[in-house]
Every structure is written in C-alpha cells, then in structure tokens.
Amino acid sequence: MKKIVFVGAGNVANSLAQAVAKLPDMQIVQVYSRSIEAAQLLASKIDCGICYVNSFADINPDADIYFFAIKDDVLPKVIRKVQTNSEALHLHTAGSHGLDIFGTDKPHCGVLYPFQTFTKTRTLDFNDIPLFVEAKSNEDKESIMQIAKMLSMQVFEFNAENRKYLHLAGVYANNFANAMFIEAQNILKHTDLPSSVLLPLIREMVNKLSVMPALQAQTGPAARHDTHIIERQVQLIDSDLQKQIYQLISDQIIQWTSQPT
C-alpha cells in the first residue's frame, strides 16, 4: 500500500484526490491546505477522517508519493518549503511548470498534468481527462505512467515542445472560447431573452467538433465573406475594444476560408 500526501485542496486537488483515493494499493494518508476548512472538507470526501493539516511543519515526511496540486504561482515556493524524504516520488499537476522547480532534496519527481478545467462543485470522470506525464528519470516516468493509466484512458508523454503549445491551444479552446460566450451573453442583455437560448447552438457546434475539423464547420457572415452584415454588426457593438475583436476575428475567418484547404 502506497502512502500518499496531497498538498492542496483546491479545484484540481479535489477532483484528483477523489480519483486517486479509489485506486487499489493507494492510501491518501494526509491532506494539507493553507485553509484548514478546505483541508478538512477534502479529507472528509476521501474518507481519510482527521488526516488534514494546515501547517508545513505537520506534513508527514514518510509518505511514498506527494501530490502538489496548488496554484501555479505559489507552486515553486511551496515545493521548497515542504520537507519530505528523498526516496519519495514528488508530482505536481501544473501545465506551466517543468521539473526544474523540484530541488535536489526531491530527486524523484515528475508532472501529472490533467488537461481539463476544474470546479470544486463539479465531480468529473477522470477516465475521460487527457493526462500529460513528464519525469526526470525513466524509472520515475514508469511509476507515474502506471498511476496515470489507472486514472485515465488518455495518457500522453509530455515534452517541452508539447507543453508550450498544449498550453496555448488550451487558452484558445477554453479561455478564449469562453470569452466569446461572455460577450454573447452580454449582447443578449439588450433583449429579454434568457442566455439559455444559446445552449443548443453551442452544444451542436461542439458535437460537430468530434466529426469534422473546426475549419470545415465554420459558418457565419465572415465565412460567407458577407462584408455588408459584418459592417452592420460592428455598428451594433458598444465598446471599441469589442468592435476591434469582432473585426479582427472576422478578418481571420475570411483569411482562413479564402485559402484552399
């Protein structure tokens, strides 16, 4: 039975710890969070009772695996402060950090990056989440791959090139697409329509993504090169920033749909 310590009790830690807790031969023996309430709540979800702490000094130094699932900006500092043992395997879950943030006191280390957007209130099936794995040594990579493959059907090896571009693709596919939904919901405030009228359209757009490239699915005024409607719509927009965004994305769509594919 491997003894596991979870450092972090936020969105990622909540989903991941619940998935890890179900694996055979794994026992989460401790949850750390800066917030004792968050640590306690997560501990209760994974049936590890009173095993929660909120002080670095109280972290169990004798575990086999340490998961660091905390925000990217505080991750390097926290990893430095947590005392473990040099035999243990250390993993972080951040897409934006590599292996260099693990010091010489943590020679066995790696990354297990779940490519997903997490919310504490939503329980996701880890099986469907693409996991990206990186490690310093082949031996450690094998151990991490073994864990990853028990957690998910989609496990990939990470490298520096993948890391950069995967991150950027995620920003477009998730953060920027969501920003388009924010603006669509803002626009609907001009009417008395509920924002739920957008959902069937959005769901069908996403369904199409599984059966054809996004470029092939592109429709709308810009894809039809209908500059008349484009001009009329730009005039409807209140803010200068959004006018520019509307115009540039339309220019890009016109460019994409003019090229032979």
Place this chain on the structure above:
Amino acid sequence: MKKIVFVGAGNVANSLAQAVAKLPDMQIVQVYSRSIEAAQLLASKIDCGICYVNSFADINPDADIYFFAIKDDVLPKVIRKVQTNSEALHLHTAGSHGLDIFGTDKPHCGVLYPFQTFTKTRTLDFNDIPLFVEAKSNEDKESIMQIAKMLSMQVFEFNAENRKYLHLAGVYANNFANAMFIEAQNILKHTDLPSSVLLPLIREMVNKLSVMPALQAQTGPAARHDTHIIERQVQLIDSDLQKQIYQLISDQIIQWTSQPT
C-alpha cells in the same frame, strides 16, 4: 390536412422538413430545389415520393403553407419568383431578413427562425431548438406559433430589436467560438497530439455554461492577470493577426475580471 410546399432542400430545409413531416394534419406535397438531386433526396427522406421539382414554374400554386428555407442572399429573389395563392401562409427561416421581403401578392407571411447550426449529415431533434416567430398580423402569428409549438419546446416571439442582437450573439457563441477552436487545432499541429485531446476540456466548458454565467466560469492567464504568461504565449504565435487577436481578447478578459461583478 394542410398541404405544404418546401422551397429549398439545403441544411435547414432538410432538418425542418423532416420535423414538419411528422406533425399531425400536415402533409408535405412538394419539395423544390434548384438541384433536382437535392430535391429528390429530401423528398425520399420525408416519404413524399415523386413530389420534387426544380423549376419555379412547376411549383404547386394551391398549397396552404409555403416554407422558404434557402440561403439568406437569394431569399428575396426566390420569394418574388414563386407564384402561390393569396390565401396561403408564407414562411421563411432566415434570421437576417424581416417581413418586408414578402410582396403584396403574399399578404399572409411570417418568419420561423430556428436558432441552430445545421448540417445535412446530422439529424437534430427540433424539440430542443429555440424557434423565433414573427408575423405581420396577429392571426398569422397565431397560426405560426401553433406550428412552432408543435415543433419545439422553446418558442419565442421575435421583434426587430431581438433580431439584431440575437444574430450578433449567435455570431459570437457559434462562429467566433468555433474560430477559437480552429486556432487551437492549428496550434496543436506544432505537436504530435491529436486534436481530440481538446474535446474533454471544451465539453466541460460548455457543461459549466448551463450552471453558471460564462463570466463566472472564466479562467486562464488573462483572468489571473498573469501578464508574464500572456507575453510568453504571444511570442509563440506565428501570425501578426493572431498575435493581435490574442492580445485584444486577453485585454478584454482582464477588463471583465477587474470589474466588480
């Protein structure tokens, strides 16, 4: 039994005709398309056998309802050319046109606009599609509302204000969000990863839309005001146009997430 003629056999006509064919007291007696093959194919799908034509002169002038489900840019011209009877109800399905494109020879007229993206190869459940209804007279509106409510659970009355903004919201929610997916898929070409790795992330983003406003669901470097990562990512992008789009959308997200909600 109402006799119905469908003018058009494209993406919208295909979905709509199949839904209308299932309604009680409605019989599609003819399908017109410029392309005789398209007309024949749709006729065969709705069990109306040899009732397809490809000449305006052959369109049955004695029907009760005419559906004009064709591309926005040719719609006014086609409506003018089709001879019907002045008692019939005339409907078009375009979001970008009003009632003014129906001439005095077609006094009973209205719009039945399905707010959805249609593909011939995909059969959609009309029940879930928001339908927007507009008509010149109250009497005609009642008739159209009755048909619309048999087709869908989500029926709304349209007006000029709704029309403009609904259209613009659809461009953001569908066309522009899809453009973000095109760029995400382009970026992934720098790696050997399949574009399917994006799907779980995209699906979960959309699932969140049903339970919280998009603004509340916004995450990523710009939402965290992480200018360091934003700069690093802009440098990764090849084209100047995409660099601008990345920067402007990030500026907008920073602005949105700085305001008290």
